[in-house]
Amino acid sequence: MSKNYTEIVTHLTQLMREMHKGIPQTMAGFVQLADKAKAGGAIDAKTKELIAVAISIAQRCDGCIGFHTRGAVKLGASREEMMETIGVAVMMGGGPSTVYGAYALEAFDQFNAAK
Template sequence: MLNWPDYRKELVSRIGDIGKLSPDTVAGYQTLSNAAKKTGKLDAKTRELIALAVAVTTRCDGCITVHTAEALKQGASHEEIAEALGVAVALNAGAALVYSARVIDAVGAYESKS
């Protein structure tokens, strides 16, 4: 497994390098990242729990390290994190079922052309 705190430091450093090479890219990302905070409809902990579930579904280690640290900072408990991850697991399984249905549909389409 990773040393997540060290990985986060290295990642932030590399993103800083990208920011020097392409400042508009990083600025654009930061604008997107901060947009949800402006509505005030969800608290910071809830946003971080959602971010963790999305990080799992998108398989993003960088997102996992950043949002784990932030979720803990915002007071998320182990149980809350586990529940958010349970949602991610359920959605991944659900997505697999949806795409399985698409495969069955494709099979039918190809068989009807034969």
């Protein structure tokens, strides 16, 4: 079964808009946290997105894989960088991370082809 990460991200974005309407202060706080955490500093923004991809794989979160892989692609991550990120996630998450690592690679290829 192939997953379409563009569709996953689009669908979740629509759902999250509804959450923003229902809990605007909470969601605004989360957006601010995410923006600050992902901003470049001692660690550049691309590396932070790749870290988020690794955590997404280890946590087995399809939506997180989609959002953070798309972010990594937008910031210029290479396929080789994605492969090494997947390797770290597999080390940290064991067998289930091999499955979600494959999904993250699928997401990378989809977003990279679309840019």
